[in-house]
Amino acid sequence: MGDRKAEHTASQTELQEIASKISDLNKWRNVFSFHSSEISNSTHQELRKLLFGNVFQLFSCEWAKACFRFREPYSDLAYALETGKGGARAILMAVQAYIIKYLLFIRTTEYSHLERLCRVSRQEQGEALAAALADTLWAAGQGGRASICLITAAIHVVPSSDYKADNFTERIHLFEFSEKAAAQEFILGHINCFKDEQSHGVILFLYSLLFSRTLERVQEDLDSTAAPLLKCSFGNITCTQAMLSLLLTGRASPLELDGSQELGPRGEGIEAWWQRCPVGYLRWSRAQAERQVCPRLRTPCLPIWLCSITGKYSVLFGTDSQILSDWKRERVFHLYFYNGQLEQTKTAHLTIDTHSHHWEEDQSEDPSSPGKRHLSVEMAIRTKWTGATVSWNGTDPFF
Structure with a gap:
């Protein structure tokens, strides 16, 4: 009798474990449900115009090489991103601020104060970057959506006489999420697409930011100004105030950071x-x-x-x-x-x-x-x- 009771208890336990796993699978299936799409030629042109003001300007080599590369883990600067001298530095440092936010004030850890930033492993670096990128994308999507751009092998846009190809924008695939947790987990699962050399990681994040906001809303944010989000001068490409505003507030308003403006954008x-x-x-x-x-x-x-x-x-x-x-x-x-x-x-x-x-x-x-x-x-x-x-x-x- 005792053996049969033990077998029954064990069987119930196994069934509960199976039911729990099925529940987890359903939960993650819902979390990871997303819509993916290719980007049309006209969308590429609109993207290029918002960034540069024309469809022929390309990112410089400095921008193309820029990615989210950390210092050595378990070091005095384990939390820190490396930056070069180019205009992409503004984006890297903005994301750095959100990385610090996660590591200091969001993440649960046994360490305290500045030690929390030094005792960071390589895995934790990736988690912090994923959280920081998801934070900014979610804010740009007004707390309801996030879009993530990745590069695929296939070319989705056939270059034409009115569009200058750069050999990676034409291979962008767009993944759209309605749950922040799903977007963050997706980024973490593809973190090397933003961290690795030759990944165009900073540009991919910049594209993701614009598509999270939507190109239409970005254009509305810029209002009647004809100025693009990036400024090109003597071969240098730098971020404008509108670009910094998008990174920090989720809106690409040229006057968003200016203390002289007393009211928010239209009707806010x-x-x-x-x-x-x-x-x-x-x-x-x-x-x-x-x-x-x-x-x-x-x-x-x-x-x-x-x-x-x-x-x-x-x-x-x-x-x-x-x-x-x-x-x-x-x-x-x-x-x-x-x-x-x-x-x-x-x-x-x-x-x-x-x-x-x-x-x-x-x-x-x-x-x-x-x-x-x-x-x-x-x-x-x-x-x-x-x-x-x-x-x-x-x-x-x-x-």
């Missing part, structure tokens, strides 16, 4: 315009010292900022999620700085003092004057915390 109203973003933006240029970034980007939800400092892009971040919500924590606090360059081998540790004796400085001296002792990164920080002093804690100041 004051409430939407003042809604804080998950990742912020700081900008400093001696030539444009008076131009300020809008308040909601200077004060994001989390203490992470993409920085444009004298035209070069970097990331500034803190490990205390409460810095921007508790004024007491903003008296003296710590931030960290990464500029994306191979010359930087360790994250710079900065201490910010917002209650320092700034009145001891020469008030008659122009802060943008050549003789001012503050570095550009310090001036960028001061666009958020006026009059703050910055200590580099033993690191030789740079940037």
Whole structure:
């Protein structure tokens, strides 16, 4: 009798396990259901016009080679992406900000503070990149969709006299998702398509961003301006303010980052315009010292900022999620700085003092004057915390 009862219990357990596996399969079948499609010739032309303003401009070699390549795992910069000197650096550093968001504030880990960013494996690097890319694509899709572009072997567009081929855009296949989790898992499963050399990873992400927003909405975001999303000058291709806006806010509005604009795009109203973003933006240029970034980007939800400092892009971040919500924590606090360059081998540790004796400085001296002792990164920080002093804690100041 006991043997038969044990057999019955074991059989029930097996049936439960089978039912659980079937349930899991059904769940993932729903998650991974997506629509895939080829892109027509006319869509390719529209894509090229939005990016460059014409159908004949091609990406430079620097852009074609740009991909999401991490530093060595389990190192001081295990969280960090490598960047070159080209215009793709803005996109890499924007994604870097979202990678830091995931590793510091989303991922569950036993480590704390800055150690969370150093104790990262190669697998975790891929997971962080997938989460960061999915975050930005989902925001561009207004929280309801994401589109992911991958390169296939087959050519889907036959080049014509009114279109200049680049030998990879013509092979794009588009995968569309209505669930963020599905998009993130799909990216993770194809992570080498964004990480590997010769993958055109940054361009694929850029295309995915535009298709997630939809080309029609991007054109509406640009409104009546004829300016494209990328600026070409003397062979250099750089991101415009509209492109940065799409990366940070999900909308490609040329004035989205500008503090002089008081209302959001058409009909979105004051409430939407003042809604804080998950990742912020700081900008400093001696030539444009008076131009300020809008308040909601200077004060994001989390203490992470993409920085444009004298035209070069970097990331500034803190490990205390409460810095921007508790004024007491903003008296003296710590931030960290990464500029994306191979010359930087360790994250710079900065201490910010917002209650320092700034009145001891020469008030008659122009802060943008050549003789001012503050570095550009310090001036960028001061666009958020006026009059703050910055200590580099033993690191030789740079940037």
